[in-house]
Amino acid sequence: VGLGDQARRRPRQLSGGQAQRVxxxxALAVDPALLLLDEPLAALDARTRLDTRAELQRHLGAHPGATLLVTHDPLDALVLADRLVIVEHGRVVQEGDAAAVTARPRTDYVARLVGLNLHRGRADGHTVTVGELTLTTADTVHGDAFVAYPPAAVALHPSRPEGSPRNVWTATVTGVQRHGDNLRVQLAGPVEVAADVTPAAAAHLGLTPGRPVWAAVKAAETRAYPA
Structure with missing residues:
Protein backbone atom coordinates (compact mmCIF):
# COMPACT_ATOMS: atom_id res chain seq x y z
CA VAL A 1 0.00 0.00 0.00
CA GLY A 2 2.93 2.34 -0.63
CA LEU A 3 4.29 2.44 2.94
CA GLY A 4 7.46 0.33 2.64
CA ASP A 5 9.60 3.30 3.68
CA GLN A 6 7.57 3.64 6.90
CA ALA A 7 8.10 0.05 8.06
CA ARG A 8 10.24 0.95 11.12
CA ARG A 9 7.99 3.72 12.40
CA ARG A 10 5.89 3.39 15.53
CA PRO A 11 2.10 3.58 15.12
CA ARG A 12 1.98 6.99 16.82
CA GLN A 13 4.40 8.32 14.19
CA LEU A 14 1.98 7.62 11.33
CA SER A 15 -0.57 10.08 10.00
CA GLY A 16 -4.26 9.14 9.98
CA GLY A 17 -4.10 8.31 6.29
CA GLN A 18 -1.01 6.15 6.75
CA ALA A 19 -2.66 4.31 9.64
CA GLN A 20 -5.70 3.70 7.44
CA ARG A 21 -3.52 2.12 4.76
CA VAL A 22 -1.77 -0.04 7.35
CA ALA A 27 -6.73 -7.04 6.63
CA LEU A 28 -5.54 -8.18 3.20
CA ALA A 29 -2.37 -9.90 4.42
CA VAL A 30 -4.16 -12.88 6.02
CA ASP A 31 -6.14 -13.77 2.85
CA PRO A 32 -9.53 -13.74 4.63
CA ALA A 33 -12.49 -15.75 3.32
CA LEU A 34 -14.71 -12.74 4.07
CA LEU A 35 -13.43 -9.17 3.99
CA LEU A 36 -15.48 -6.46 5.75
CA LEU A 37 -14.55 -2.87 4.81
CA ASP A 38 -16.31 0.04 6.52
CA GLU A 39 -15.40 3.36 4.82
CA PRO A 40 -11.88 2.06 4.02
CA LEU A 41 -10.80 5.24 2.22
CA ALA A 42 -12.49 7.83 4.43
CA ALA A 43 -9.39 9.11 6.25
CA LEU A 44 -7.28 9.62 3.13
CA ASP A 45 -6.50 12.88 1.37
CA ALA A 46 -7.60 13.24 -2.27
CA ARG A 47 -4.32 12.14 -3.90
CA THR A 48 -3.71 9.23 -1.52
CA ARG A 49 -7.35 8.18 -1.88
CA LEU A 50 -6.95 7.97 -5.66
CA ASP A 51 -3.82 5.80 -5.44
CA THR A 52 -5.16 3.60 -2.63
CA ARG A 53 -8.49 3.08 -4.43
CA ALA A 54 -6.63 1.78 -7.49
CA GLU A 55 -4.49 -0.49 -5.31
CA LEU A 56 -7.53 -1.74 -3.39
CA GLN A 57 -9.35 -2.44 -6.66
CA ARG A 58 -6.41 -4.60 -7.75
CA HIS A 59 -6.36 -6.48 -4.44
CA LEU A 60 -10.12 -7.07 -4.46
CA GLY A 61 -9.96 -8.32 -8.03
CA ALA A 62 -7.50 -11.00 -6.90
CA HIS A 63 -9.30 -11.74 -3.60
CA PRO A 64 -10.89 -15.23 -3.84
CA GLY A 65 -13.41 -14.62 -1.05
CA ALA A 66 -16.35 -12.27 -0.66
CA THR A 67 -16.06 -8.59 0.24
CA LEU A 68 -18.69 -6.41 1.91
CA LEU A 69 -17.85 -2.73 1.46
CA VAL A 70 -19.80 0.07 3.16
CA THR A 71 -19.24 3.59 1.84
CA HIS A 72 -20.94 6.96 1.44
CA ASP A 73 -18.74 7.80 -1.54
CA PRO A 74 -20.45 6.89 -4.84
CA LEU A 75 -17.15 6.77 -6.72
CA ASP A 76 -15.73 4.22 -4.28
CA ALA A 77 -18.85 2.11 -4.73
CA LEU A 78 -18.89 2.34 -8.53
CA VAL A 79 -15.17 1.57 -8.89
CA LEU A 80 -14.81 -1.16 -6.27
CA ALA A 81 -18.11 -3.06 -6.24
CA ASP A 82 -19.45 -5.79 -8.53
CA ARG A 83 -22.94 -5.38 -7.07
CA LEU A 84 -24.43 -2.32 -5.40
CA VAL A 85 -27.07 -2.31 -2.67
CA ILE A 86 -28.24 1.23 -1.96
CA VAL A 87 -29.83 1.93 1.42
CA GLU A 88 -31.92 5.05 1.98
CA HIS A 89 -33.54 5.81 5.36
CA GLY A 90 -32.81 2.26 6.49
CA ARG A 91 -34.46 0.65 3.44
CA VAL A 92 -32.97 -0.96 0.34
CA VAL A 93 -34.16 1.21 -2.55
CA GLN A 94 -32.15 -0.25 -5.43
CA GLU A 95 -29.64 -2.95 -6.21
CA GLY A 96 -27.75 -4.21 -9.22
CA ASP A 97 -24.46 -3.77 -11.00
CA ALA A 98 -22.99 -0.32 -11.57
CA ALA A 99 -24.20 -0.08 -15.17
CA ALA A 100 -27.81 -0.84 -14.22
CA VAL A 101 -27.89 1.54 -11.26
CA THR A 102 -26.30 4.47 -13.09
CA ALA A 103 -28.48 4.01 -16.16
CA ARG A 104 -31.79 3.72 -14.30
CA PRO A 105 -31.83 5.36 -10.84
CA ARG A 106 -35.10 4.88 -8.98
CA THR A 107 -34.98 7.57 -6.27
CA ASP A 108 -33.79 11.18 -6.09
CA TYR A 109 -31.06 10.07 -3.70
CA VAL A 110 -29.67 7.51 -6.16
CA ALA A 111 -29.98 10.00 -9.03
CA ARG A 112 -27.90 12.54 -7.10
CA LEU A 113 -25.29 9.88 -6.32
CA VAL A 114 -24.83 9.08 -10.01
CA GLY A 115 -25.20 12.70 -11.17
CA LEU A 116 -28.54 12.67 -12.99
CA ASN A 117 -31.74 14.70 -12.95
CA LEU A 118 -34.70 12.40 -12.24
CA HIS A 119 -38.46 12.97 -12.55
CA ARG A 120 -41.36 10.59 -11.99
CA GLY A 121 -44.54 10.92 -14.00
CA ARG A 122 -47.11 9.24 -16.22
CA ALA A 123 -45.98 7.99 -19.61
CA ASP A 124 -47.91 7.62 -22.83
CA GLY A 125 -45.59 6.47 -25.59
CA HIS A 126 -42.89 9.07 -26.18
CA THR A 127 -44.23 11.57 -23.64
CA VAL A 128 -44.05 11.62 -19.85
CA THR A 129 -46.20 14.09 -17.91
CA VAL A 130 -44.54 15.32 -14.70
CA GLY A 131 -46.96 17.59 -12.85
CA GLU A 132 -47.74 20.44 -15.26
CA LEU A 133 -44.79 19.65 -17.56
CA THR A 134 -44.89 17.15 -20.43
CA LEU A 135 -41.52 15.86 -21.58
CA THR A 136 -40.87 14.22 -24.94
CA THR A 137 -38.47 11.28 -24.65
CA ALA A 138 -36.56 9.03 -27.01
CA ASP A 139 -37.92 5.89 -25.32
CA THR A 140 -41.44 4.45 -25.50
CA VAL A 141 -43.01 3.80 -22.10
CA HIS A 142 -46.58 3.46 -20.82
CA GLY A 143 -47.84 3.97 -17.27
CA ASP A 144 -45.81 5.17 -14.28
CA ALA A 145 -42.34 6.08 -15.48
CA PHE A 146 -39.07 7.81 -14.68
CA VAL A 147 -37.26 10.30 -16.90
CA ALA A 148 -33.52 10.79 -16.33
CA TYR A 149 -30.92 13.02 -17.98
CA PRO A 150 -27.55 14.52 -17.01
CA PRO A 151 -27.10 18.18 -15.99
CA ALA A 152 -24.88 18.61 -19.05
CA ALA A 153 -27.93 17.92 -21.25
CA VAL A 154 -29.75 21.00 -19.91
CA ALA A 155 -29.19 24.10 -22.06
CA LEU A 156 -30.09 27.53 -20.67
CA HIS A 157 -31.35 30.46 -22.76
CA PRO A 158 -32.40 34.05 -22.02
CA SER A 159 -35.53 33.60 -24.20
CA ARG A 160 -37.48 30.69 -25.65
CA PRO A 161 -35.12 28.79 -27.99
CA GLU A 162 -36.00 28.12 -31.60
CA GLY A 163 -34.88 25.28 -33.85
CA SER A 164 -35.03 21.53 -33.49
CA PRO A 165 -37.85 20.02 -31.39
CA ARG A 166 -36.92 19.88 -27.74
CA ASN A 167 -38.37 20.08 -24.26
CA VAL A 168 -38.48 23.68 -23.07
CA TRP A 169 -39.82 25.35 -19.94
CA THR A 170 -39.33 28.47 -17.89
CA ALA A 171 -37.24 28.24 -14.73
CA THR A 172 -35.68 30.41 -12.05
CA VAL A 173 -32.08 30.17 -10.89
CA THR A 174 -31.90 29.27 -7.19
CA GLY A 175 -28.16 28.65 -6.84
CA VAL A 176 -24.84 28.49 -8.70
CA GLN A 177 -21.87 26.42 -7.52
CA ARG A 178 -18.51 25.43 -8.93
CA HIS A 179 -18.56 21.88 -10.30
CA GLY A 180 -15.22 20.80 -11.76
CA ASP A 181 -14.38 23.07 -14.69
CA ASN A 182 -18.02 24.12 -15.05
CA LEU A 183 -20.73 25.67 -12.90
CA ARG A 184 -23.73 23.72 -11.64
CA VAL A 185 -26.89 25.80 -11.75
CA GLN A 186 -29.86 24.81 -9.60
CA LEU A 187 -33.23 25.67 -11.11
CA ALA A 188 -36.76 25.86 -9.76
CA GLY A 189 -39.88 25.70 -11.92
CA PRO A 190 -42.34 23.01 -12.96
CA VAL A 191 -39.53 20.59 -12.05
CA GLU A 192 -36.40 21.07 -9.97
CA VAL A 193 -33.35 20.48 -12.13
CA ALA A 194 -29.58 20.98 -12.22
CA ALA A 195 -27.75 22.29 -15.29
CA ASP A 196 -24.01 22.35 -16.00
CA VAL A 197 -22.75 25.40 -17.90
CA THR A 198 -19.35 26.94 -18.58
CA PRO A 199 -18.28 30.01 -16.58
CA ALA A 200 -18.38 32.01 -19.83
CA ALA A 201 -21.99 30.98 -20.49
CA ALA A 202 -22.96 31.78 -16.90
CA ALA A 203 -21.46 35.26 -17.21
CA HIS A 204 -23.14 35.85 -20.57
CA LEU A 205 -26.54 34.84 -19.18
CA GLY A 206 -26.04 36.66 -15.88
CA LEU A 207 -26.88 33.53 -13.90
CA THR A 208 -27.49 34.71 -10.36
CA PRO A 209 -30.19 33.58 -7.90
CA GLY A 210 -33.60 34.87 -8.97
CA ARG A 211 -32.69 35.12 -12.66
CA PRO A 212 -35.45 33.77 -14.97
CA VAL A 213 -34.26 31.56 -17.85
CA TRP A 214 -35.54 29.05 -20.36
CA ALA A 215 -34.35 25.47 -19.87
CA ALA A 216 -34.17 23.07 -22.81
CA VAL A 217 -33.43 19.35 -23.06
CA LYS A 218 -33.42 17.43 -26.32
CA ALA A 219 -35.53 14.27 -26.33
CA ALA A 220 -32.51 12.28 -27.49
CA GLU A 221 -30.67 13.24 -24.27
CA THR A 222 -33.32 11.66 -22.00
CA ARG A 223 -33.88 8.13 -20.77
CA ALA A 224 -37.40 6.99 -19.89
CA TYR A 225 -38.16 3.67 -18.15
CA PRO A 226 -40.95 2.09 -16.08
CA ALA A 227 -41.28 3.20 -12.45
Missing part, protein backbone atom coordinates in the same frame (compact mmCIF):
# COMPACT_ATOMS: atom_id res chain seq x y z
CA UNK A 23 -5.21 -1.28 8.47
CA UNK A 24 -6.03 -2.20 4.87
CA UNK A 25 -2.72 -4.04 4.48
CA UNK A 26 -3.26 -5.92 7.74
Missing amino acids: ALAR
